Every structure is written in structure tokens, then in C-alpha cells.
Amino acid sequence: MTLSDEILERNRAVLDRMLGHRFVEDICADRLPREAFHRYLAYEGAFVETAISIFAYAAARAPDIEAQRWLVGVLDALVNRQMPYFEARFEALGIAPATALPEEAAAFRDGMLALAETGGFLDIVTAMFAAEWMYWGWSRRAMAAGISDPDLRAWVALHVDEEFAAQATWLKDAIDRHGGPGDLDRLSGIFARVTELEIRFHDAPYAEPVA
Numbered sequence: 768m769t770l771s772d773e774i775l776e777r778n779r780a781v782l783d784r785m786l787g788h789r790f791v792e793d794i795c796a797d798r799l800p801r802e803a804f805h806r807y808l809a810y811e812g813a814f815v816e817t818a819i820s821i822f823a824y825a826a827a828r829a830p831d832i833e834a835q836r837w838l839v840g841v842l843d844a845l846v847n848r849q850m851p852y853f854e855a856r857f858e859a860l861g862i863a864p865a866t867a868l869p870e871e872a873a874a875f876r877d878g879m880l881a882l883a884e885t886g887g888f889l890d891i892v893t894a895m896f897a898a899e900w901m902y903w904g905w906s907r908r909a910m911a912a913g914i915s916d917p918d919l920r921a922w923v924a925l926h927v928d929e930e931f932a933a934q935a936t937w938l939k940d941a942i943d944r945h946g947g948p949g950d951l952d953r954l955s956g957i958f959a960r961v962t963e964l965e966i967r968f969h970d971a972p973y974a975e976p977v978a
């Protein structure tokens with residue numbers, strides 16, 4: 768079994784908890800409350816900015832030009848395609864960018880940023896693999912089930928398109944290309960930690976926003 772598959776295997780339980788999260792189930796059943804979606808989008812808008820920093824750390828620590836070239840492409844997509852999605856949606860839906868994030872969303876941002884600041888290339892790649900592989904998985908299920916809110920459908924569509932799929936797959940393959948058996952325990956721990964942070968992040972839109 769490849770290293771990335773072993774990481775997935777070891778994290779089956781926590782990953783299944785995330786994939787069965789109320790937020791995911793609500794989207795798949797086409798019943799996510801609109802206010803919850805709009806709160807979530809505000810937290811997500813803040814996270815895309817964090818993701819730019821995380822991938823910039825990965826690019827800085829990348830072991831070769833192939834990895835750097837790829838990661839610069841990821842940064843381009845985040846800055847020039849994901850950010851405009853948020854700018855346009857916030858404008859159209861009258862969503863204020865989240866100035867004060869609720870505790871669960873702040874914990875995700877701070878945890879991911881701390882990991883990127885202190886971790887090596889493989890650690891950062893594994894953290895983003897945990898985040899993106901999981902999104903790609905549930906987004907395919909949600910798209911197949913049907914989503915009536917066009918803004919939510921457009922958001923989920925961003926996570927099933929070829930570009931996102933290629934990104935998630937690149938992260939998985941990079942673990943196998945640059946990692947070895949000696950990395951399994953550490954990387955499995957990072958995957959578990961990130962997925963726990965993801966679960967809390969997706970609890971946040973159901974709670975009252977913090978002023």
C-alpha cells in the first residue's frame with residue numbers, strides 16, 4: 768500500500784466522522800439552511816486568505832522545481848479564481864467578510880497556519896491533502912444528489928472540477944513521491960489533527976455568530 772493510502776487507512780474513523788458531518792449530510796440532502804451557508808461562506812472567505820499563506824510556505828520549502836511550479840499554479844488559482852468567487856458572492860448576497868471568526872473557525876485557521884509555519888514540505892502537503900481530499904470526496908456525492916441553491920451549487924462545483932481534482936491528486940502523489948515509511952506516524956498524526964479541526968470548523972455555521 769502507498770504511504771498516502773496508509774495515512775487514509777489509519778484515519779478512516781475520523782475521516783468518516785467528517786464525511787458524515789451534519790454540514791455534509793445537509794448539503795447532500797439539499798437542506799442546508801441558507802443562514803448557515805452564508806455564515807460558512809464568510810468563514811471560508813477568511814480561510815482562502817490563510818490557504819494562500821499555507822501554500823506559500825509549501826512553495827518556499829518545496830524540494831524541487833516540479834513541486835514549486837505546481838504550487839505556484841495553486842497559488843494562482845487561489846488568488847485569481849477562488850478569491851473572485853468570494854468577492855462576487857459577498858457582494859451579491861450582502862455578506863460581510865467575517866471580521867471576528869467564531870472560535871471553531873479561528874481554531875482551524877490558527878492550527879493550519881501554525882502547522883505551515885513550523886512544518887516541513889511534507890507536513891504542509893499532508894495537511895492540505897487532508898483538507899482537499901475530503902472536500903473532493905463529499906462534493907462529488909453532493910453534486911450527484913443535486914443542489915438547488917445556485918450559489919451553493921457553484922461552490923460545490925468548484926470542488927468537483929478537474930482543476931481541484933488534479934490538485935487533490937497532486938497532494939496525494941507528492942506524499943508518495945517525497946515521503947517514506949519513516950514519515951507514516953508523523954503524517955498520520957497531522958492528517959488526524961487537521962480532520963479534527965475540519966470537524967469543528969463545520970460545526971461553526973450552526974452556532975450563533977460571535978460579535
Ligand SMILES: Cc1ncc(CO)c(N)n1
Pocket residue numbers: 811814898899902965968
Ligand atoms: C474548511 C475547508 N477545508 C477544506 C477545503 C478544501 O479546499 C476548504 N475549501 N475549506
